[in-house]
Amino acid sequence: MTATASINNGQEWPCDVTIEQDVEYVRSELAMKPDPGWEFIDDAGHFHAFAEDGELPTLNSERVDVPCDGSCGGVCQGEGYTELRWTCRICEQEVKPGYVPDYKARTLGEPIALPLQAWLTITSTEPVTNSRGEVSVRVRYGDQELFGTGFVVNRGGSGGPDGMRLQTTISARSLNRRLKNS
Secondary structure (H helix, E strand, O other), X not given: OEEEEEEOOOOOEEEEEEEEEEEEEEOOOOOEEEOOOOEEEOOOOOEEEOOOOOOOOOEEEEEEEEOOOOOOOOOOOOOOEEEEEEEEOOXXXXXXXXXXXXXXXXXXXXXXXXXXXXXXXXXXXXXXXOOOOEEEEEEEEOOEEEEEEEEEEEEEEEEEOOEEEEEEEEEEEEEEEOOOOO
């Protein structure tokens, strides 16, 4: 995208922005997912099921430490384990949500987004920063504004009939959208 950038709150210069995000596929032989057909009515008549996003909006969850009962064959070395227990938000009856094997996660894997990486190439007629360390970055395009921090990774320049042109490349760990007034 073409935009303008300011480094350390200096002058704004035209820049090209490239944003990349790698994805890693994580497989799990034990992966489970919510059973879309599971529903439960507790003893008090309260209805429970999974919401579209996989959440359980009518249940509370609690992590409970369970002492070692020897069933692990000594793997936990007597420390026990943690179990997730679900209870109705209203009557506190324990509920066991239904899950089914997630075959996609067990074979292909589930995509996990890795951190964003952004590169800015700023074109200017003077140095945009003298800093060799971390710098503050602001990028504007249209009515959007991104901000974050980054490092100068490359500086170069050339001269011609239109004068001196400098190019500065910044590697930004991430650029975040600025919260707007509504």
